[in-house]
Amino acid sequence: MLLKTGMSVCLTARHFQLTSMMRLMTTAAATSSKANLAKLRRKTGFSFVNCRKALEKFSNDVDQAEVWLREQAQKEGWSKATKLQGRVTAQGLIGVMCQTNSAIMVEVNCETDFVARNAKFQNLVSHVASAALFSKKGQHEDQNILKLPLSAEDLKSSVGDDGKTMEDLAALTIGQAGENMSIRRGLYLEAPQEFFIGSYVHSALQKSKEENQSKCTMGKYAALVVFKKLGETTTNFRPEVLGRRLSQHVVGMNPLRIGVYSPPDPEDLKSQEMAQPPQSDQSESDPSDEHASVPSSTETETDEMVNQEYLLDPSLTVGELLLQENVEVVDFARFECGESTGDS
Template identity: 50%
Template sequence: MLILRRLLHTSGPGGVLSKSNLAKLRKRTGFSFVNCKKALEKYEQDVDKAEAWLQEQAQKEGWTKATKLKDRATSEGLIGLAFANHNNFSAAMVEVNCETDFVARNESFQNFVNQVAMTTLTHYRKDCEQLSEPVKISISGNDLASLKADSGQSLQDLTALTIGQVKENMTLRRALCMFVPADHYLGHYVHSPLNTIKDKDSFCQMGKYGSLVAFQQKGKVDKHKFQPGEFGRRLCQHIIGMNPLNIGEYTRPPPSEVENQDVEVPKPDEEASKGFSDSEDNIPAPPEEELPTEMLQQEYLLNPSICVGEHLLEHKVTILDFARFEIGENIDGGS
C-alpha cells in the first residue's frame, strides 16, 4: 500500500499524479495503469492530451503489428448483424475475420465488430430514408475500410488498432445492408449468438451465421397468429439451415393431388412453435439427396410437411429479397 501511495502522489516531471485523473483515463481508454500514468505525467495531468497520445501510440503499434501479420490467414471471426430497436426497416450485416476462434470470443474483437456493423448501418441508412421498394447494398472489404466511425477514425485505422490489442491478423471481408419501406418488414437472425451489444437506439448480434429477409404481407390475417418479427426470424432460420440460392416460384399442386393425400398435415404455426435451437450443433446437415435451390420449393425447416411456398401462401406473405452470411464461406461467385 505504501508503494502505491508513493506512486500516486509523488511529484515528478508532470507534477502530482491525481487518482481521479488516472481512473478517468483508464476508463476512457482501457489501457494499463502504467501506460496511463506515463501519459498523465508526460502531459502534466491533462487527461484529453494524455488520451490522444495513448491512442496515437496504440495506433502506431497496431499498424506495425498489422504489417507484420498481414500475410497470415484469417479463416475465423464473426458475423455482426446491426439493426434499430424501434423498427424492422433497416439492418446491416458484416463479416470480420481473425485467425482463431479464441480471438473471435475476445471482448476487444467483438467491440470492433459492433463498431463495423453500426458504422455501416449509419453510413448507408442516410441515403435510404425515403423508399418505395426494398434496397439491398453489397459492400466490399475495401469500401468498408474507408468508412468513418463516430470517433472520426476510418475502419481501416480501427482495424490496425484492434490488431495491436488482440495480436492477431484481422480483415474486413464484406458487408451488406437491407432497407425496406414502412409498409414492409425486415426479418433478421443470428445463429448461436456469442454476444449482443445494445444501446438506446440499436442492437448488434454476433455469431457464425446471419441472415436477413425482406417481405410484405397483404390481405387480412389473424393478427394474433401473424407476428412480423417472429415470422421474419423463422424465415431467417430456414435461410441459414437450408441455404437457398434464390427465391424462386411456388406453383400450387393440382387439387386432385391434394385430395388424394391421406397424410394429416399439421398447421405450420403448431410445428414452428417448437422453435429452432440456437446451438450451432443444430444447424441441419445437408441431406444426401440434392435439395431444391429455390427457397419457395424447399421443405420449410420448421415444418417439413409443407414447403416454404405453402407457408407463405397461408399467411399471405411475399418474400422480396434475402441474404445469408456464413463465416469463411466461399464468396468467389459474388457476395
C-alpha cells in the same frame, strides 16, 4: 539561554508544521494520481504501466494523457497490422444491425476463434456494422428495395462517431490483440415502409453493455429476409417473429432463390399413396439391408425457398406457411463466416 531555547522550540514546531503539510500534499497528490490512473485505465483499457507513463508525461492531466495514449496505440496498431498483413484470417464473426426498414450485415475476420470471442474484436465488428448502416441509411429515395453489396474498401472507408475510419479502428484493434484482422464484406438492405425486414443470427454471442447499446448481433451465420403483406393477415400476425423465423429457415436450409410455390395436386398425392408398397412390420425388416428405400436428394431437397420443407415445422413447406400468413417473400440474403464467394 531561555531565549535560545524558545527560538529552538518555535523552529522545531515550524519544521513540524511544514513537514506535516508536505506529507498531506504528497498524500493528496498520490491519491489524486491513483484516482486519475484508475480513471484513465477505465476510459482507455490500456495497461497500468502505459497509463502511469502517460500521466507522468503530462503532469497528471487525464485528457492529454488519453490523447497521447491513443495516438501511440494507433501508431503501434498500424505497425503490427503491416507486419501481420499476410497471415490467414479464417475465423471471425458476422454482425447484423436492423433499424426500421433498413439493415446491414457485415463479415469481419481474424486468425483464431479465441480472438473472435474477445470484446475488442466484437467492438470492431459492432462499429463496422454501425458505421456502414448510418453511412447508407436514408440515401435511397426509390420505392423499390435496395440491395447493395459492400466491398472491403467500402466498409474500411466508413467513418465512426469519433471521426475515425474503420480501417484505422481495425489497425488499432490489431495492435491491441496482436493478431491479424480483415474487414471482408457487407450487404445493405433498405425497403419501403410497406415491407418488413426480418433477421436471424445463429448461436448469437452474449452482448456486452456497449454492444447492447449498438444493437449489433453477432455470430457465425446470419440472414436477412424482406417480405410484405398481400392483404389482410391473421389477427395474431407478428412481423418481427415471422421475419426471424423465415431468416432462421434461410440460415438452416440455405436456399439459393425464392422460387415459385407449386402446391401439390391432390390427384398426384393420391396416386403416390396408392403406388407405395405396404410397409412390413418393423421387427421383420433388416436395418442393414442395402436395398432399403432411401429418398433421393431430388425428391427431398430443393434450392427454392418456397418449395423447401419449413425448418421449424417439416409438415409444411415455406410456400404453405406464406399462404397461411398471407405474405410474400421478395428477397433474402445469407452470410456464413469464412464461406467462399465469387470474388474472394
